[in-house]
Amino acid sequence: DQQVKQNSPSLSVQEGRISILNCDYTNSMFDYFLWYKKYPAEGPTFLISISSIKDKNEDGRFTVFLNKSAKHLSLHIVPSQPGDSAVYFCAASEASNFGNEKLTFGTGTRLTIIP
Amino acid sequence: GAVVSQHPSWVICKSGTSVKIECRSLDFQATTMFWYRQFPKQSLMLMATSNEGSKATYEQGVEKDKFLINHASLTLSTLTVTSAHPEDSSFYICSAPLDRVRANYGYTFGSGTRLTVV
Numbered sequence: 001d002q003q004v005k006q007n008s009p010s011l012s013v014q015e016g017r018i019s020i021l022n023c024d025y026t027n028s029m030f031d032y033f034l035w036y037k038k039y040p041a042e043g044p045t046f047l048i049s050i051s052s053i054k055d056k057n058e059d060g061r062f063t064v065f066l067n068k069s070a071k072h073l074s075l076h077i078v079p080s081q082p083g084d085s086a087v088y089f090c091a092a093s094e095a096s097n098f099g100n101e102k103l104t105f106g107t108g109t110r111l112t113i114i115p
Numbered sequence: 116g117a118v119v120s121q122h123p124s125w126v127i128c129k130s131g132t133s134v135k136i137e138c139r140s141l142d143f144q145a146t147t148m149f150w151y152r153q154f155p156k157q158s159l160m161l162m163a164t165s166n167e168g169s170k171a172t173y174e175q176g177v178e179k180d181k182f183l184i185n186h187a188s189l190t191l192s193t194l195t196v197t198s199a200h201p202e203d204s205s206f207y208i209c210s211a212p213l214d215r216v217r218a219n220y221g222y223t224f225g226s227g228t229r230l231t232v233v
Contacts, residue, residue, distance in 0.1 A: 002158075032221065034221050034222070036224075041124075041125075041206065041227060041229055042226055042227060043121070043208050043210075043224035043225050043226045043227045044159070044208070044224050045224075046221065046222070046223075049221050089158065089159065093221075101212055102149055102161055102164055103149070103159075103161070103210070103222060104161070105151075105158045105159040105160075106158060107157070107158045108157075108158055
């Protein structure tokens, strides 16, 4: 049962345009969401996160939007740069004791920025 | 910032042998370490959660006798793949949660270990 889904396995965007990556979840207990960027044979690199008490969080070129009622979040990258080409994973965790919150990952979206 | 050092980065072993993967937290104490596995073009799947000084908690379908996890200190967690078989070939990644208040990053990941069993 895939609790976190990224329905687009791949996405191509022109350099300078906006990249929008989507993520849906089914577990209403999730309260913290993160986006990671990953290159082959490397560990994920943290990009941005959002708590369920917010609906938007912005950090430089990256903005994450959370729609709790729709159980949907999205990552916006603007402007997109060639170095953004990678696989992007969204992840979620449930409220629990600190230090024991496991992440559930989505299936990933391969973003390709076209120069 | 908080770093988890994972070794080796890649390993090739013969079928039937055992392989140990280490993850060390370099500048913080990791009371919990998560171990993930990623097959090609698939998501990161949680295998088990290790807590310092206690037994690991394994996810459903993960053989605890095959994937031995030890978390004997606050800075070191190890995953040993015992009697490895070709189907165990995968990318293994460790991750430690961080203080959400101090560091908004949430979790830090090791660089991963590519295991190939021949």
